[in-house]
Each structure stands twice: as structure tokens, then as C-alpha cells.
Amino acid sequence: MERVAVTTSEDRYAGMASELIAVGLQPVRVPCVSIRVAEPDVLYRARAACEEADLIVLLASRPLRLLWGDGRLPDTPFVAVSPAVASDVASRGGRVAMVGEGKGLDFVDLLAEHISEKRVVMAHGATTDPRVVVALKDMCSDMHSFPIYCSMPRPPGPGDRLDAAVFLSAVAVEGWVQGRDLGDVTVACLGSATEGALRRYDHEPDVISRSQTYSELASSLAGWMRN
16 A cells, blocks of 8 residues: 655644545655644634634634634634635534635635625734735725744654655645655645645646645545556
8 A cells, every 4th residue: 555644734634644545545644844823812812803703714724723622613604715624614513604715815806895894803824925914904994813823844754665745735845855855755735835835846746636625635646646
């Protein structure tokens, strides 16, 4: 069975690993991302703001876990950047008001006519494209953003043979290249930002999923490796 490195942070490993198992691939835990969470008072203020908002904008699923753990999501409807994020909201009983296609500034343009008069909260990572944050603030009369975590590159440790590696973020690429060569495995990536990071290191990914879903990425990788 082909061995596939899952390079994401520990808290996102299980979701990708389960999709790889479903298509007959063997996931291997090779974290290349570490997460630093904001101070408790920042998380508290973000949760309180979400309860009072008209819309919560999510650019990733991680804020769901950091702000509400395994508990109930607020009644405030969510705007999700991609179908994968929308699915995570719905699976926890949250309300999804709108779904984007996983592209930062294009996603902002999609929101323009829907949020100008709304009270909007965005909980996000500290490395989020600042143009997205500024654009949202410019189009909202009442917009609050909370950087509640920071994703940092983490070099992979030494390990056994790997046939492929799955990258779910640009940060994971940054971590991987600190300890390994990109050319020694088949490379699969999720989304255009991750693809761009790979190309900055002069590496063309073998498999790209722009649908922003783990299942599609796993299926595409399995098909590539068995052709």
C-alpha cells in the first residue's frame, strides 16, 4: 500500500487521513505545521462578538474548534469560504448562509452586495492575506476581525520511506522544505495558494484539487498513483 505523508497540523490530520484510507492509501503523520493559539481573552472577545453578529465569515475550519471546541455553535449564520468549510459548519449544527469557492479576494467580491449593512465578525489566522481583511472592512459598516491563531512552518522529522505527500496549505510547504526535498515524492496539494507555494520552490505539483475538499484530493491522488 502506498504511504502518503499528511503534512498538516495535528488537529487536521484525522480528516485527511480518513479520506486517504477510504481510497486505499496509507496515511503517515508528518506534521509540517504548528499552531500557536491566541490568549484566552482574545478568544473570549471573539466568541462574544460572534454571538452579537449578523454574519460570521470563516476562511478556514480551525476557528470552529478553537472558539467552540466540541460545543454548540452560535445561532449566527456563517459565510464559508469553500464547500469544505461549509460542510464542517453544517456537520456541527451551524447555519450556512453562503458558500464561496475557496479563493480569497474573489470570495470577498462575492460577499460585497450581501454584507454592507451587516454586523460581521471574522475569526481567522494571523497569516491571512491582509488584503482580504482590509477589503472586508472597507465594505462593511460594522466589521470586527480577530486573529485567533498563527500557523507556523515546522520541519518534518526523519522518517521511513514515503511514496507521496499531501499539502493542504502553503505553510505546510514551507515546513516541508526546511527538512526534506520536494522531488523525492509524488506531491498533491489543495487550493491555489498551496500550489503557488510549491511553484515558488520550483516544484510543479503532480495532483491539484481546486474543489477544496479532502475527498476529491484523496481520490485524485489515488488515481494518479495507480495509472
